[in-house]
Amino acid sequence: MKSVQFSVASRREGDAAIIYPKGYLNNLSGENLVIECGIYIGKGITKIVVNFSETDLINSIGISMLLQIIEDLKNIKGTICCTNMSKLLRDTFEMLGLMQHMLVFPVESDALTYLKTGKL
Amino acid sequence: MSTELKKALYNISALADLGQAITSENDFHEKIQSVLYVITGTFLANKGALLFYDKPTKKLNTLTQKGFAPDDLNRLNPEELMSLGRNEPYLIGGDPVLAVAGAEILTPLWVRDEFIGALLLSGKLTVGPYTLEDLELLNVIANQIAIALNNHSLFMDLSDKLEENRRLYEEMRHIYHGTLQAFAAAIDAKDAYTKNHSHRVAKYSAAIARELGWDEHEIEGMYVAGYLHDVGKLAISNTLLNKVTPFTPEEREEIRKHSTLSHSITAKIKFPWKNVEDMVWHHHERLDGRGYPEALAQESLSDGVRILSLADSFDAMTSQRPYRKKMDVQSAIAELRKNLESQFDHKVMLVFCKVLDKEIKGELPEPDILPHLDRDSDLSVISALLEGIIVELSRP
Ligand SMILES: [Fe+2]
Ligand SMILES: [Fe+2]
Numbered sequence: 001m002k003s004v005q006f007s008v009a010s011r012r013e014g015d016a017a018i019i020y021p022k023g024y025l026n027n028l029s030g031e032n033l034v035i036e037c038g039i040y041i042g043k044g045i046t047k048i049v050v051n052f053s054e055t056d057l058i059n060s061i062g063i064s065m066l067l068q069i070i071e072d073l074k075n076i077k078g079t080i081c082c083t084n085m086s087k088l089l090r091d092t093f094e095m096l097g098l099m100q101h102m103l104v105f106p107v108e109s110d111a112l113t114y115l116k117t118g119k120l
Numbered sequence: 121m122s123t124e125l126k127k128a129l130y131n132i133s134a135l136a137d138l139g140q141a142i143t144s145e146n147d148f149h150e151k152i153q154s155v156l157y158v159i160t161g162t163f164l165a166n167k168g169a170l171l172f173y174d175k176p177t178k179k180l181n182t183l184t185q186k187g188f189a190p191d192d193l194n195r196l197n198p199e200e201l202m203s204l205g206r207n208e209p210y211l212i213g214g215d216p217v218l219a220v221a222g223a224e225i226l227t228p229l230w231v232r233d234e235f236i237g238a239l240l241l242s243g244k245l246t247v248g249p250y251t252l253e254d255l256e257l258l259n260v261i262a263n264q265i266a267i268a269l270n271n272h273s274l275f276m277d278l279s280d281k282l283e284e285n286r287r288l289y290e291e292m293r294h295i296y297h298g299t300l301q302a303f304a305a306a307i308d309a310k311d312a313y314t315k316n317h318s319h320r321v322a323k324y325s326a327a328i329a330r331e332l333g334w335d336e337h338e339i340e341g342m343y344v345a346g347y348l349h350d351v352g353k354l355a356i357s358n359t360l361l362n363k364v365t366p367f368t369p370e371e372r373e374e375i376r377k378h379s380t381l382s383h384s385i386t387a388k389i390k391f392p393w394k395n396v397e398d399m400v401w402h403h404h405e406r407l408d409g410r411g412y413p414e415a416l417a418q419e420s421l422s423d424g425v426r427i428l429s430l431a432d433s434f435d436a437m438t439s440q441r442p443y444r445k446k447m448d449v450q451s452a453i454a455e456l457r458k459n460l461e462s463q464f465d466h467k468v469m470l471v472f473c474k475v476l477d478k479e480i481k482g483e484l485p486e487p488d489i490l491p492h493l494d495r496d497s498d499l500s501v502i503s504a505l506l507e508g509i510i511v512e513l514s515r516p
Contacts, residue, residue, distance in 0.1 A: 026137070028146070030156055060134040061141075061154060064161030067245055068186070071166050095126040096164060097246030 005029070016047040016115050017109060025062030030094045037069045046078035049111045053084035058092060070101045078102065081111035085100040125354055129385060131257050134162040136391055138261060142268045143392065152184045155265060159239065160186065162261075163254060166243030167223070171197055172269060173237045180237065183269075184256040187243060201238050206230035207262040225250065227258060229266035236266045317435055320492045322346030324431035327488035328468060331475045332423070341393025342424055349400045349428055352381025364442045380402050380413045399424040403432050406463045426465035430456065430472060433464070438493065449497045450505055457509055470513040471511045477506040 006023035017040035021033050028056040037048055048069070058066075073080050081103045085093070093099055113119075141154035152170060160168040167187030171180040180198050182190065184203075200217055202284060204210045209227045212218045223240035230236060239262055244250070250258075325346040329339045353361060356378055360371055361506075367375065383401035391397075402416060402425040409417030437452040447455070453473070454465055479487035480503045 026402065027371065028150055028157070030157075060130075060137045060159075060161030061157040062161065063164070064157040067164060067166055070245065071187075073245075091126065095123055095130065098164075101245065119156075 006032070008032045010036050010040070012045075013041075013112060013113075015020055015045065015115065016049055016112065018049045019046045019049050020054065020113045020114075024057045025055050025065065026057060026059040027061060028068060030062050030065040033073075034065050034068045036071075037072065039079070041072055041076060046073070046076055047081070047115050048073060048078065048081060049081045049115070051084050052082060052086070052089055052110045056086040056088060061094075063096065063098075066098070069096060077100075079115070081105055081115065083111045128253075131253070134158060134257070135260065135264075137162075139392055142264065145158045148272055149184075150260060151268075155268070156184050156186065159241070160260060163225075163241055163250070163258065164245045165241040166245060167219075167241065169193055169223070169238075169240040170265070171196070171238045171240070173235050183237075185240075188221060188223070188240070193240075195220045196234070201226065201228045202235050204228050207259055207266060209250075209258045209262070211250075222226070225255075225258070227262045229262055229269065230271040231266045234270065236269050262485055264327065291450050309388050316492075317352060317439060318347050321349060321428070321431050322437045323488040323492070324435060324472075325427050327475050328427045328431065328472050329424075331471045332427075332468075337393065341391070341396055342399070342427060343427055344391065344430065345396045345399035345424060346391060348396065349382060349403045349432060351380060351385050351400070352378035352383070355381050362442055366443060376404070376412050393471065395424055398422060399428050403428045405429065407465065411463075421465075423465075423468070425470045430468050434472070435492075446494075447501050449474065453502070453505055453509070466513060470510065473506045473509045473513070477503055477510065480506075 004028070006021070006025060006029040009020040009022065011018050018041070019040075023028075023029075025033070032079055035051075040048060049072065050069075070080060072078075080091075080101075083105045084107055085104065090104070092103075093102075103111070103114070107112065141151055141158055144151060144154065146154065156168050167185075169185035169188050169376045171193065172183050173179075178198060180193070180196055180201075182193050185241055197217070204226065205228065207227060207230055209225050210218075212224055212226055213312060221240060222242055224242040224244070225240070227239040227241075228235065228247070229238055239258075308474050322343045323346070324502045326339050326343040329342040334342065347502065354409035356375060359373060360367075379401055382403075383397050386397040386400050395449055399422070402411075402414065402421060405414065405416045405421055405425060406429075407421065407426075409415050419466050429513070434452055434456060437447045437455060438449060440446040456469060456472075460466055460469055466508075475484070476489050478484050479490040
């Protein structure tokens with residue numbers, strides 16, 4: 001199985017940060033995802049949207065990264081929203097019981113609307 | 121797929137992740153870092169630490185950790201950890217001495233009689249305690265890590281223990297196989313009539329691959345594919361699998377989905393062997409293109425697929441199924457022979473006959489096929505039949 005080089009992009013919208021992981025979340029390069037979120041948290045951002053449209057594979061290492069972000073946001077009473085997840089990703093998160101620790105939206109704009117207005 | 125099954129698959133892929141992390145080209149520190157991530161990700165723990173026991177100073181050194189306070193880890197007394205058992209996860213609960221570090225589960229790492237260090241976990245994110253399966257998995261992981269750490273320290277000593285290193289590596293692979301076996305047992309247990317089918321198909325396929333001159337790594341991949349070829353059956357209903365009356369066309373369609381399911385399951389696992397997912401996917405294809413699921417033919421079928429297909433069919437024929445009696449060994453071999461070129465590969469059949477004949481003649485120290493065949497078989501008759509086929513198939 002080929003592994004796709006993992007990279008992270010991000011942008012800010014209002015008081016939220018949107019993170020775009022790209023590639024397989026299955027090795028140490030996934031740390032960049034934690035670092036990227038950490039940078040925004042350091043700047044006082046408490047709302048983070050992770051758009052998974054370009055990541056459809058995650059393994060235990062990737063899950064560990066995600067746990068870290070969930071924990072970091074919990075510590076500052078922040079919110080993590082996950083969007084554009086493939087079925088495989090959703091199933092994995094569900095099976096591991098991660099869904100209770102995040103808000104899940106079909107697409108990024110839904111998450112942003114929710115974060116702005118507090119409703120769907 | 122049930123949640124339990126999904127969890128089991130997640131766990132088995134975690135083992136593959138672990139193997140990948142340990143055997144990667146990364147430097148030691150990166151390896152250890154990946155190993156810790158695999159473990160915390162698998163057990164959904166927010167805190168994790170890997171400690172290494174330094175014999176000369178009798179101290180535990182932290183190799184890597186996340187979430188713990190460094191001072192707390194320093195307060196652990198190695199002597200106390202040693203008494204807890206070997207590679208067995210220990211639930212700390214209220215234990216006053218061990219609770220110092222704030223860990224919930226502590227696994228002392230051992231290789232044979234040597235204490236190597238400890239693995240600590242804490243802060244499980246999701247509700248519910250760790251299950252028995254979790255603890256079993258942790259035990260397997262602890263064994264692997266202990267060996268990897270020991271290998272590393274042996275290497276650092278620049279010792280002349282290369283031979284021991286090699287043996288320990290063998291042990292590690294053994295453990296990996298142990299887990300695959302447990303998984304195969306789960307497949308076979310679903311269907312009373314296919315008891316040990318996966319195990320036998322793995323053995324037969326590996327024996328053929330060996331006789332074909334494949335290298336050890338490739339043979340191992342063949343073996344794993346044999347074990348997992350029917351893993352997709354886990355997702356098919358028991359009632360259907362154990363049905364006594366003939367299948368309706370719809371039911372046959374349903375059963376046939378298993379090889380595609382086997383493929384999608386194994387494709388998610390990052391195996392250190394090539395083509396496992398291709399082999400399981402196409403084990404019901406035929407050379408004439410009348411197989412399933414993709415109706416591939418001839419060159420599209422790899423040697424691995426051809427081996428697996430023959431080994432699977434041979435075992436299916438020689439085992440009892442709910443809807444028919446088992447065939448005797450001679451008839452099964454004759455049946456394979458009859459379907460050469462249309463279904464089975466000439467070269468693979470020749471090699472299969474050669475191995476079995478060698479096994480019957482006692483020429484192979486560890487026979488893989490013979491021990492599983494019907495005890496009432498007349499070996500001299502089988503051997504004569506095999507010899508005939510070998511002569512015939514060896515003709516240019
Ligand atoms: Fe099958
Ligand atoms: Fe089979």
